[in-house]
Amino acid sequence: xxxxxxxxxxxxxxxxxxxxxxxxxxxxxxxxxxxxxxxxxxxxxxxxxxxxxxxxxxxxxxxxxxxxxxxxxxxxxxxxxxxxxxxxxxxxxxxxxxxxxxxxxxxxxxxxxxxxxxxxxxxxxxxxxxxxxxxxxxxxxxxxxxxxxxxxxxxxxxxxxxxxxxxxxxxxxxxxxxxxxxxxxxxxxxxxxxxxxxxxxxxxxxxxxxxxxxxxxxxxxxxxxxxxxxxxxxxxxxxxxxxxxxxxxxxxxxxxxxxxxxxxxxxxxxxxxxxxxxxxxxxxxxxxxxxxxxxxxxxxxxxxxxxxxxxxxxxxxxxxxxxxxxxxxxxxxxxxxxxxxxxxxxxxxxxxxxxxxxxxxxxxxxxxxxxxxxxxxxxxxxxxxxxxxxxxxxxxxxxxxxxxxxxxxxxxxxxxxxxxxxxxxxxxxxxxxxxxxxxxxxxxxxxxxxxxxx
Numbered sequence: 001x002x003x004x005x006x007x008x009x010x011x012x013x014x015x016x017x018x019x020x021x022x023x024x025x026x027x028x029x030x031x032x033x034x035x036x037x038x039x040x041x042x043x044x045x046x047x048x049x050x051x052x053x054x055x056x057x058x059x060x061x062x063x064x065x066x067x068x069x070x071x072x073x074x075x076x077x078x079x080x081x082x083x084x085x086x087x088x089x090x091x092x093x094x095x096x097x098x099x100x101x102x103x104x105x106x107x108x109x110x111x112x113x114x115x116x117x118x119x120x121x122x123x124x125x126x127x128x129x130x131x132x133x134x135x136x137x138x139x140x141x142x143x144x145x146x147x148x149x150x151x152x153x154x155x156x157x158x159x160x161x162x163x164x165x166x167x168x169x170x171x172x173x174x175x176x177x178x179x180x181x182x183x184x185x186x187x188x189x190x191x192x193x194x195x196x197x198x199x200x201x202x203x204x205x206x207x208x209x210x211x212x213x214x215x216x217x218x219x220x221x222x223x224x225x226x227x228x229x230x231x232x233x234x235x236x237x238x239x240x241x242x243x244x245x246x247x248x249x250x251x252x253x254x255x256x257x258x259x260x261x262x263x264x265x266x267x268x269x270x271x272x273x274x275x276x277x278x279x280x281x282x283x284x285x286x287x288x289x290x291x292x293x294x295x296x297x298x299x300x301x302x303x304x305x306x307x308x309x310x311x312x313x314x315x316x317x318x319x320x321x322x323x324x325x326x327x328x329x330x331x332x333x334x335x336x337x338x339x340x341x342x343x344x345x346x347x348x349x350x351x352x353x354x355x356x357x358x359x360x361x362x363x364x365x366x367x368x369x370x371x372x373x374x375x376x377x378x379x380x381x382x383x384x385x386x387x388x389x390x391x392x393x394x395x396x397x398x399x400x401x402x403x404x405x406x407x408x409x410x411x412x413x414x415x416x417x418x419x420x421x422x423x424x425x426x427x428x429x430x431x432x433x434x435x436x437x438x439x440x441x442x443x444x445x446x447x448x449x450x451x452x453x454x
C-alpha cells in the first residue's frame with residue numbers, strides 16, 4: 001500500500017506531493033518553505049528518500065535543494081535541465097525504488113519546458129499515480145510560452161504529444177496529480193475541478209480530444225499575461241535558492257513607517273479591503289492577505305524594492321512572510337500589527353475612500369455625473385465584455401501607467417473586488433479621488449449599465 005499527501009498552496013495555485021510507503025517517501029515539487037514537507041513526513045513516520053523536480057519552475061522558488069540537504073535525500077532533476085547545484089540527473093525511463101514494491105519511473109513529457117519530466121509511481125509493476133507537474137493538468141496543460149518566445153509553438157506541439165504519451169502508457173483509473181492548474185499562471189487555462197484521472201482526461205482535455213494543429217492554434221490564442229516576477233524564478237531555481245529565513249521582521253513604529261514611505265519603499269497593508277478603505281496609512285497599498293497575495297504583490301512591486309508589512313495580527317504577518325518567500329520576496333524590511341491608529345504619527349489622520357456597487361455607479365451615471373470608470377481586469381476578461389466608456393488598464397500595469405488615468409473621480413472595478421481594491425489603493429496613494437467597486441462583474445449589466453464587447 002502507498003499514500004499520497006497533497007500540500008496545497010492556494011495563493012500560488014499550486015500543489016506539492018509527499019508519496020511513499022510505510023518507511024520511505026518522495027517529495028514531488030516541494031515549496032521553498034520545506035518545514036511543512038518535513039512535518040508531513042514526520043506525521044507519516046517515513047524518511048524522505050527522494051526529492052523529485054518535474055522541471056525548473058517559473059512561478060515559485062523550489063525548496064528542492066534545501067530539502068535534499070536537510071534530509072540527505074537524493075535530489076532528482078531532469079538531466080537536460082541546466083542547474084548549478086548538485087543533483088541526481090534523471091532521463092526518460094530511469095527508475096528509483098522508493099519503498100518495497102514502490103518504484104518511481106521518470107517519463108519525459110516536454111512542452112511546459114523542454115526538459116519537463118513526469119513521474120509515474122508504480123506499485124508491484126503497475127502504474128498507480130502520475131505526477132505530471134506542468135504537463136497534463138486537470139482539463140488543460142501547462143503553458144508553453146514561459147521559456148523562450150521562439151520555442152512556444154514547438155513546445156505547444158510537444159505538450160500535445162506528451163499528453164498523448166501519458167494517456168497511451170497509463171490505464172484509465174490512474175490518478176493525474178499535477179503541480180500547476182489550481183490558479184497558477186503556469187496553466188494555459190484554468191483547471192476545472194479538483195481531481196482527475198487519465199480516463200477522465202481522455203474525454204475532457206483538449207490535448208487529448210483535438211488534433212495537434214487545432215489544439216496548438218486554440219491554446220496559443222488563449223494564452224494570458226505572464227506575471228512579471230516569473231522572469232526571476234527560473235534563474236533563481238537554476239542557481240539553487242538560498243535557504244528560507246522565516247524569523248519575524250523587526251517592529252516598525254509610526255515614525256519608521258513614515259520614513260520608509262518617504263524613502264519610496266512599499267508599505268503593504270494586508271487587512272481586508274473593507275478595513276483598508278475605512279482607514280489606512282496614507283501612501284500604503286492594500287494587498288489582502290487572504291487574496292492572491294504573492295502573485296499580485298510580486299507582479300506589481302519593482303523587483304528588489306523593500307517592503308514593510310502591516311496587519312491585524314502577528315500571525316497574519318507570518319503567513320504573508322511565508323507566502324512571499326515562496327516567490328523570492330525575502331525578509332520584509334519591517335512590520336507592524338494591531339490598531340492602524342498606532343501606525344501614524346501624532347497629529348496625522350488615517351486616509352480612507354468609499355466602496356460601492358455597480359448599482360451605485362449606474363445611479364451616479366443616471367444623474368449625469370461625469371466620473372472615470374477604470375477597468376483593471378486582464379485583456380482576456382475585457383474581451384468578453386466591458387462597461388461602456390470604461391478606461392482599461394490591467395492592474396498589473398497600473399503602477400507604471402497612473403498618469404494615463406483621466407482626471408476626475410475614478411470608479412475602479414475588476415471581476416470581483418480584490419484587484420479593484422489593489423488598484424484603488426495605488427490611485428489613493430497617488431492622491432487621486434477614488435471609489436472602489438466591490439462587486440461581481442455580472443452585476444454591472446443587472447444594474448442597468450451598458451456592457452459591450454471591444
